[in-house]
Amino acid sequence: MKGMSLIVKSITNVVIGFIFIYGIYIILHGHLTPGGGFAGGVILAGAFILRIIAFGADAKGEDRSSLTASVFESVGGLLFLGVALAGMAITGIFFLNFLPKGVPLALSSAGIIPICNIAIGIKVSAGLFSIFLAIAAVKSGIED
Amino acid sequence: MIELYLFLVFMIVAAIIATEIKDLLAAVISLGAVGFSVAIMFILVQAPDLAIVQIVVEVLTVVIFVAVILRSTHIDETVGKKIAGTQITAVVLFSVFAFLFLFAMFKAIQELPAFGNATMRIAKEYIRLGLTQVGGANMVANVILDYRALDTLGEATVLFTSVIGVVALMRKSGRKK
Amino acid sequence: MIIFISCIILFLIGLYSIVTKRNLIKIAIGFALMEYAINLLFALIGFRKGALAPIITSVDSPHNFVDPIPQALVLTAIVIALGTTALMLVVIMRIYEKYKTFDIAEIKKLKG
Numbered sequence: 001m002k003g004m005s006l007i008v009k010s011i012t013n014v015v016i017g018f019i020f021i022y023g024i025y026i027i028l029h030g031h032l033t034p035g036g037g038f039a040g041g042v043i044l045a046g047a048f049i050l051r052i053i054a055f056g057a058d059a060k061g062e063d064r065s066s067l068t069a070s071v072f073e074s075v076g077g078l079l080f081l082g083v084a085l086a087g088m089a090i091t092g093i094f095f096l097n098f099l100p101k102g103v104p105l106a107l108s109s110a111g112i113i114p115i116c117n118i119a120i121g122i123k124v125s126a127g128l129f130s131i132f133l134a135i136a137a138v139k140s141g142i143e144d
Numbered sequence: 145m146i147e148l149y150l151f152l153v154f155m156i157v158a159a160i161i162a163t164e165i166k167d168l169l170a171a172v173i174s175l176g177a178v179g180f181s182v183a184i185m186f187i188l189v190q191a192p193d194l195a196i197v198q199i200v201v202e203v204l205t206v207v208i209f210v211a212v213i214l215r216s217t218h219i220d221e222t223v224g225k226k227i228a229g230t231q232i233t234a235v236v237l238f239s240v241f242a243f244l245f246l247f248a249m250f251k252a253i254q255e256l257p258a259f260g261n262a263t264m265r266i267a268k269e270y271i272r273l274g275l276t277q278v279g280g281a282n283m284v285a286n287v288i289l290d291y292r293a294l295d296t297l298g299e300a301t302v303l304f305t306s307v308i309g310v311v312a313l314m315r316k317s318g319r320k321k
Numbered sequence: 322m323i324i325f326i327s328c329i330i331l332f333l334i335g336l337y338s339i340v341t342k343r344n345l346i347k348i349a350i351g352f353a354l355m356e357y358a359i360n361l362l363f364a365l366i367g368f369r370k371g372a373l374a375p376i377i378t379s380v381d382s383p384h385n386f387v388d389p390i391p392q393a394l395v396l397t398a399i400v401i402a403l404g405t406t407a408l409m410l411v412v413i414m415r416i417y418e419k420y421k422t423f424d425i426a427e428i429k430k431l432k433g
Binding site for chain 1 (some may be wrong): 176192193195196197200201203204208211212275276277278279280281282284285286288289290293294296297300303304306307309311313314315
Binding site for chain 2 (some may be wrong): 397
């Protein structure tokens with residue numbers, strides 16, 4: 001996929017950092033404010049996709065991104081499952097909230113929920129980004 | 145709550161345009177109009193979590209649709225063609241089914257609590273005990289990640305399956321020419 | 322009452338598109354419309370007049386919230402809908418590469 005014009009590239013350079021920080025904020029504050037792993041993950045995937053659309057990618061770079069995305073998707077899924085299995089190992093109940101609850105309305109509260117949010121955020125962003133790479137990036141063999 | 149009705153009328157008009165128009169790109173833009181109206185309606189019925197997700201997902205849906213249309217064709221050549229016999233059968237069967245379905249849904253909706261008066265039989269307990277049992281301030285996060293976390297694990301598996309399907313269907317190496 | 326029926330009508334427009342249209346992209350659009358209608362119906366069922374979004378802002382304020390359970394059920398379904406729509410579009414794209422048309426009647430003719 002070719003990149004777009006200079007205007008798009010400059011605007012993307014300015015905006016993409018803010019989108020990224022917003023996505024991470026949505027994931028980390030998922031247990032206190034609207035949002036969570038699904039919303040933040042989709043926003044992060046949008047940031048990656050914006051970068052690919054604006055700057056383009058050659059075949060080599062696309063292969064590398066695709067590999068990284070699949071690794072991160074597996075890491076997110078395994079982290080989520082690992083939290084569930086840790087609950088089973090420690091207390092005997094699948095998905096039990098085994099960590100201390102902390103002070104209500106503080107950032108470090110709610111036990112396993114922030115960890116699950118981070119795992120789902122990684123998984124959703126990597127999954128949607130690899131869907132986009134497969135469909136829309138460098139022409140994947142329509143002409144050959 | 146008049147704005148909810150206005151948005152629903154707008155969505156129905158946009159949906160009819162999306163299904164009937166000849167240019168596929170215009171159809172996809174109309175689909176985007178429906179999706180963003182859904183996001184605004186989520187805000188109006190006090191569901192900010194859903195609105196955030198719906199806006200970004202709608203952008204990605206339109207991007208993927210446009211990517212597919214750009215590498216094929218954007219003219220729907222079936223619009224305005226001679227109507228085949230099977231299509232008339234399909235329309236007749238659909239009308240019968242739609243009538244029966246509307247009747248059944250009408251009966252079912254009468255059993256529901258009226259709009260704006262949700263009973264919240266389970267949710268009352270979740271809201272009363274959520275802050276002490278789980279500790280999160282966002283009730284939706286409490287429900288999806290603690291009370292009903294197994295459901296979320298299943299949904300994550302479905303997403304994983306669809307990603308595997310997309311990547312396997314679009315792979316470059318190992319395909320027959 | 323009327324608002325629920327309007328959601329059902331939106332659902333039926335999507336079903337009409339799936340059953341009677343011959344273009345594959347129009348069928349995919351019909352699936353997306355049905356998803357929106359059902360998600361919206363769930364969110365509307367959980368609404369209460371004068372209630373707030375289910376986020377606790379201080380410990381001892383009265384908890385007058387809309388129903389969080391339909392919202393939790395819909396939240397995951399929206400993201401899953403994106404995944405399934407992408408899978409459907411990829412299959413459609415491969416069909417187009419093989420037959421060079423979106424018309425399902427033509428595709429049937431070419432095959433038989």
